[in-house]
Amino acid sequence: MRKTFRLPLAFALLALTLVAAAAAFVALVPISLPREQIEFTLPPGSSLRAAAREIAASEVGIEPWVLIALARLMGVDASIKAGSYQISRGTTPLELLHKLTRGDFTQAELAFIEGxxxxxxxQRLDAHPDLRHETSALSEGExxxxxxxxxxxxxxxxxxxxYLFAKRSSDLELLARAHRAMQRHLQQQWQARADRLPLGDAYQALILASIVEKETGRDQDRSQVAAVLVNRLRLGMPLQTDPTVIYGLGDGFDGDLRKRDLLADTxxxxxxxxGLPPTPIAMPGLASLQAALHPAASDALYFVARGDGSSQFSRTLAEHDQAVRRYQKGGRP
Structure with missing residues (x-):
């Protein structure tokens, strides 16, 4: 009886050993690729079976059942992450599976510029080839x-x-990240703001920072520009900034700001x-947020561009008029 019992057990152990050896062989033999590198994308919500089919359809030389069996054997069949991937010749099924479960995506990038x-x-978002365009037909309000x-x-x-992102990510997801980042930076700067600023809330600080961004040609001038704007707000003087006028003109601005434009009420x-316009006029960067909430200690009420990217700051209208004549011949007082 004992010999009869041991024989099936030995066969079972041998079978398990052979299965394990076969699985190890399959897992460690490099995948056949027709090119040096292959890219593929797994859509969000892809099941293991759907992911395996998508990979095989992308000319990756691995049978779907092999990847499915290996994932189940390793207990990671529910851990496949959506995204864009790139594999090279020499990659084994085991290495591929590690990529899929770690979310080792290929990444693209997109820069949003201050101002x-x-x-x-x-325009930049809609033109990016590596994004999934879900907002192109939506209004700003939507x-x-x-x-x-x-x-x-x-x-x-x-x-x-x-911003870095996995290829084929949603453009809405990218916008959400940029929106959260602005809210985080704005709240941090608002909490650390200087005392007695003529600003009612953080949104007004954002509006002011956007004007500082558009009015500044040199980083060193940011806090001085902010000081002029803050001083004018305190005194109830009009801000008289050209970038806000240009923004209000919209498509009607032809690149040449005229006196009639300054008189056209928007x-x-x-x-x-x-006071401040109703919304920001651009994207301010962190330096402009900091300048708006920590303006320089200055009693200047005017500034004019020198023509080299810097500005000349003045306390009185007479000083300002003199600076205009000096730096902008034929310029507007």
Whole structure:
């Protein structure tokens, strides 16, 4: 009886050993690829079976059942992550499976630049070949609603930075990251703001920072520009900044700001209206946020561009007029 019992057990152990050896062989033999590198994308929500079929359809020389069996054998069949992947010749099924479970994506990048408007952002977003374009047909209001901020204008709501993302990611997901980043930076700077600023809330700080961004040609001038704007707000003087007027003109601006433009009243014309415009006019960077909330200690009320990227700051209108004559011959007082 004992010999009869031991014989099936020995066969079972031998069978298990052979299965394990076969699995190890399959897992460690490099996958056949027709080119040096192959890229493929697994859509969100892909099951293990769907992922295996997608990989095989991308000319990766591995049978779907092999990947499925290996994933189940290793207990990672529910751990496959969606995204874009790249594998090279010499990659084994085991290494491929590790990539899929770690989310070792191939990444693309997109830079949003300080001073860009939301319109410029969308143009760059819509033109990026590695994004899944889900917002192209949406209005600004619809985008902000999907981001959970329907009360906010899209202008200025996104933080300028270089963003890395897995290829075939949603453009809405990228916008959500940039929006969260702006909210985080804005709240941090608002909490650390200087005392007695003439700003009612963090959103007004964002608007002010966007004007500082557009008015500054040199980093060293940011806090001085902010000081002029803050001083004018304190005194109830019109801000009289050209970038806000240009923003209000929209497509009507032809690149040449004329006197009639300064007289054309819009919600963004800070020559005809006192206080801040209703929304930001661009994406401010962190330096402009910091400058708006920590302006320089200055009593200047005017500034004019010197023509080299820097500005000349003045305390009185007479000083300002003199600076205009000096640096902008034929310029507007």
């Amino acid at each position: 860009w408007t939301f319109r410029q952002m969308r 985008i902000m609603r999907l981001l959970g901020a329907p009360e906010l204008a899209a202008e200025g709501a996104f933080f300028p930075d270089t 919600p963004y014309n800070t020559y005809t209206r006192r």
